[in-house]
Amino acid sequence: MKRCLTLLLVVCAVFGSVNELQAQIKDKIWFDGQARSYFARDAIDKNNTEDTVSAKNTSNGYNLLDLNTHVNPIKDIEIFAQLRIRNSFGSFFGSGTEINVRQLRAKGTINDKIRFSVGDLFLKQSRFTLYNYDEELSGYENDMLKPYRDIIHYENFYTENRWRLQGIQTDFSFKFDRFIRTLAFDFFVTRPRGSSAISGTTYSSDLLLSGGSMVSEINKNITLSGNYVSLFEVASSGTQNISVRNPVYDMALLHHFGNEKHHFEQKLETGFSQRHWLHSELVNEIADSISNETKGMFFELENKYSKKDSTLSLTLGYRYVDPNFRSAGAQTRRLNFAAGNGNTIYPLYTNMSMTRPTSVFDLVSDDRIYNQDLSSNLMVFNPIYSNALPYGDATPNRSGVYLKARLNNKSKVFLGKINAGFFKEVIGQGTAEKRSFGLVKAAIKLNIHRWLNWKKELSFSASSESELTNRGGDTISSINLFSHQVNASLNVELAKKFFIQASYKQFNANGNEFLTERDNYGDITYFTSTQVNQKDHMLSIGMLYKIRENVYANLQYNWWGMTFTDQPYSDYKYNRLLFILSVAL
């Protein structure tokens, strides 16, 4: 009996130790991530007779696993690595299989006071210093196209309007018992681009982005913040003696007050930027000189009213952005319309092998046309998709008022959003006449199942986005461009978590504009006159099995195409069958 008792104690001790060890390992290393299976079959519409050269249909797909490993060697340190294993369909035994380290970061806290991160960082400051604005026509997207949009954002590291950069960051804060309540600081230094070979003997310079933020809660109602960001090249790291310098300064004062039912916010934000190119005389020991210097400021006054039960929010503001305001961190665009950045799906079409113009479907589905790199110059944009604010709120040469509203009832049967603005250029482009821009975006969602007290979802959503650009003056320089996008979608939950979905998206653009061409220093060199009269469409029907949030299987069929009137392009129509299985681990 005594022997049996001893044996039992030993077994308990051993099992107890193993469990404790496992628990310790689990505390130190844990995993999450994302897995995705993707298959798309694209086909030329059978009624299309103008393209007998391209493949009638193509298919591609892949399986991928992004395994996130979190290692906590000690309590205040975490090492994070994201390992991607990607296998394209049709490849076997290792060929076509890629294994990459997609993200790597170490972060921690020093003495429970100062936080730091080293490696891949996701950074954001104010909307005028460092901000990754949403891409065009994405603000009021319907649920059916969300899988596409999720992939674009995930593959391009678009998270909460942050730019993914590599470097080091630290932040810390103080609390006070008199004069001010809190004071918080955040600093970072990153390298958006490393030195690389341009030719056999010439190398580009390192491009660095550094900055800092300060936020202070002066009292219960007033918050003061300041941001500084600077994009610059280190001339000595390459063989070119010309390097860009672009510091931006920003300051904001936020006043908020309210009562039990209502909340008011008033925000005054202003700042300025400088940009020039430094010519370093590295060899001849001549004094450095600068060229192409520009200075510009911005100013914004915003008033926001919201009900505390979240049923109404109303924002009214005025914004002025100088024509020479340049902020690489806030004016870099997600969509890159530069020449050579073509579509992935059927990049050429017709028997003449013409370059297929980008359509709304490409904006929705093609993650390769999006940009992850900060640009020191204003990037090319397509005015039909976004002419009023192509660089977001930081778009230079704009002055105007804007209105944003959000409305829903308490049971959330009805949700509505309105975004409107009227802007005017501060100075003209190519003529003394100034463009004026009108912008109206509205969206509604009807949760019919809530109204009928059904457990299964039945919802309908619709949105409309219109932009109007006008410029008077003589017949040569006058402009009149109108673009309009309409979206409608229906979600029907047939069985528990199983949805049938349908959506229709149409985009029209009609009128004329002048496309701006700039040199390497961002100065305008030419205006290309362009006439537009086109119509995009995208009809989708499919089914969604939503196992839980971020775990779903989606099968859908898309009919999409573009028609042109009086333009040197041929119409086109394509179809796509798409399957996505997405699992957040």
Add this chain to the structure above:
Amino acid sequence: MNLKTKLILFLGLVCFLYTCTKEDFEGPSIDNLYGNFEITEPLTLTNDNPSFASNEQVGFHCALNKPVEWKIAIQGLTTNATREIIGFSNLIDSNTVVWNGGPTQVPFFSEEACSIELTFENEIDTLRDTITIASAKTYENGIWFEDFEDGLPSDGLVYYNTDGGGMTFSVANDDALLGSSYFKMGGRVNWDWALGSLDIPLNIANVSQASDDLYINIGMLSDLDDVHTGQFINILISEETDTPFNDNLDNNASDLFESSMEVYKMKVPIDWNGWQLKSFRYSDFEPRDPNNPDIVFDMNPNNIRAIRIACQACPSSSGNPICPENFGKDVRTDIDHIIFTANSALLDQ
């Protein structure tokens, strides 16, 4: 309002007004770009009777109301030599838009009358003028120069396949690019690639230009008709500094082009009719034996010791029928005026 507040507001206002842009508009005028085209100042020439041999130039001046693509075409009325100067601007400035007497491609201009024509893209306006060349531009001022006017260079070495038919590896006087003599290189070796070569020693140790700024210009003549479609010239340049140019007196070729030496190559297909002047940047030459670990390919123009111009063609006979369509055709890759120039190609000077 106390004084401090007033001061802050005043400074804020000053900053605001200072940073506001005061220009009329950004960029070039759209009215000018897309409005009616006008010539605001007519075409004028700075020199009607240039002596290019004395390094004189002809400058062109014309002012327009908007930037356009313009083209100045100069044609020799005797030689039919041509030169085109193109640009995009609203001002043709006689300080920068100049002609120094060279053609765009051979033939060269001689002492002759020339027509000048200024045209504008998408516009019907054409402005015309004439000049008379008092003395033609000379091409004897390169870093190194060989024109074959005095026969073969005294220390040059010629090698060719003596089994071939109609081999012409010698100086000829019937159809020179410039002057009266040129080096005729050709013949028929249907069964093999190599026909022959000309090796010339070089010494340009005093050159200060880097390989990016050194140009090798050679006049090359293909067949006048029925071009052999597989013929080419291989230009080899040796930077071997330890071996004498003609170390082995028995082989009729220089000994500076061995596989163990620092030799650079450029292959030039010869597939046109008549003479053309070709220019090559020295840095565009490739190492001939890049996989030899014992050779340091550091490309230094000071170390250039010899040049080989080798005539080669794709075999066509039944024993080695790589390009049988050329069977029986004579290869012709004649050369004239080998000129090394600094900073730019010969015709761009």
